[in-house]
Amino acid sequence: MSALAFETPWALAGLLLALLPLWRSGMQTAAYPWLAMLPPDPLSQAVMLLIRLVAMAAIAALVLGLSGMHLREQSVERIGHGAHIVMLLDRSSSMDNSFAGKAPSGSDDGRDAGGIPKRAQGSTQGAVAEESKAAAARRLLTEFVDHRDHDLIGIAEYSTSPLFVMPLTGNRAAIHAAIAATATPALAYTNISKGLAMALSFFDRQAVQGSRILLLVSDGAAAIDPDSEAALRILFKQQQVRLYWLFLRTDNSPGIFAQPDDPRDDNAQAMPELYLHRFFSSLRIPYQAYEAENPGAMQKAIADIDRLEQLPLHYREAIPKQDLSGLCYGLAAVLMALLLGAKLCEARMA
């Protein structure tokens, strides 16, 4: 397949005009009594030919430019560092609270994507703004996305039910729009098993290459019923994902790694986080959990994931259509400048 193409191919008929300099010299003629008397002058003839060629080339360049010469969109296969990442974001209402478990004070600092003003937020002006967990997640994930140039990123959300937001895509504007939309107030409860199933479904029909990452960002967990648990085990195995759990721990809540003080509390209802962690650990897939109690710790965790996930990945980079008409016009300008130069050298036969 030739990569060269034209916007208006019919304009190429104008190339015939380039033949014009062949039978019209474009120069002043001087009367001379008898041409045969002139001595042969190969240099003049060569210059003459050259001038005509330059003129022909200039006309041809203009016509090619006019017909919109361009290179078609192509894609080249590259090897880079990247991954297919599905972010599963918690939209349960507790995400709108701060890490201290309070409603955020002040407005958030405007550093979140898009800087959309959050509504329904107490505006205690002057107070030190305490970021909500959702705002911190939004800010840090936006930075993370900006870092990862070659990744395909998809976004799913969940509260009581899973929300499909954005398929795996390289379109950064779309991903940012989806992350920014989490600034709208959070929804209801936490039903993590449906969310996980939806996030895993993003990898269906996606060639297994590079690393496949499921990044779960949540501030709580819920017990998974045995049916879902069995189904999830199979899904995790099939999709060959690496799982990262970024757990945003609220102050004074049991963490992922907390062991129950009282054996009576050792059940999934009382300690869902611990049980979810055990479930993930038992999947026999690469799994890493991070517990973050503040935005700083969260940033560290995200930086850690960024560093870990640098496996080589084959990806096709699309090279957009390249317009060549500018090049044609530029060439025409240079050639015409040469002609003008030649014109200025013209001498008049007295």
Add this chain to the structure above:
Amino acid sequence: MNWKLKDYRFWCLSLALLANLALFAFPTRRQAGEVYNLTFVIDITRSMNAEDYRLDDQPVSRLAFVKHSLRELLGKLPCQSKIGLGVFTERRSTLLFEPVEVCSAYTELASSIDHLDWRMAWAADSRIAGGLLDAMQLLQERDSALIFVSDGQEAPPLNPRYRTDFSAIKGKLKGMIIGAGGLRAVAIPKFDRNGKRVGVYGPDDVPHRSSFGESDLNPEKIEGYDARNAPFGKQAAVGSEHLSALREGYLQQLALETGLQYRRLSDAAVLAEAVRMPEFALPAAVETDVRRYYAVLVLLLLLAIFI
């Protein structure tokens, strides 16, 4: 050099070169165009599963038809237009993503629209007025028109005594309510917890009147009225809330109260046509390539030399 040598050929060539330089100096011209910034909030409550639309001679649900219309719309919006998507259920609306440019994100938008599903609903009620108010508040400070798509069936039915008050927000944003559904009442499919279809909702499955707060009727008119134990009377409510039709009157009333437009989604093309109304159009400067006009001039001047 002799002055006489500056003949018309010299001037043609000089002008051609000048025109060519002008081509590089001013390659584009700004032209006024119209683009749209729309945020769709789609009703994903159960009644949207009622099948009263037809696509390719197959009955399809209201939600499926709305999705189909949205995909049609995608291809018809001019580039630089933006579309955002949100869903409504219970009394809340949420945004899935902020408006994104339609041409560069066509596949992503199409995929997100395809994945809209009633199973995304995080709660089961259908308080349309509440959802509409919520959606309007979400979009209040944004430069995006709200397109709220619903069939207008409140579930459980609304108590006229407690109505959502839109006066604070009326007229603050542009938008349109799109009524989806047929005017004849049809049954609403019922699904079990695994998503398998198990028949349709029957009269005993749904409440037929609001039992919240106090009745709006005069207590003397209510049979078996008891202020504490039976504020709505002792009669069991009967009704046809298990069937669903487009409540156009209700949606039109909501449109009036909120200052939004109203259109009925009677066929798939309506959506694309309705939302491209002048009120929603945003002026946009579209840079157009005007190099070809210069190039034609240059070419003519250059050819003139050889005449």
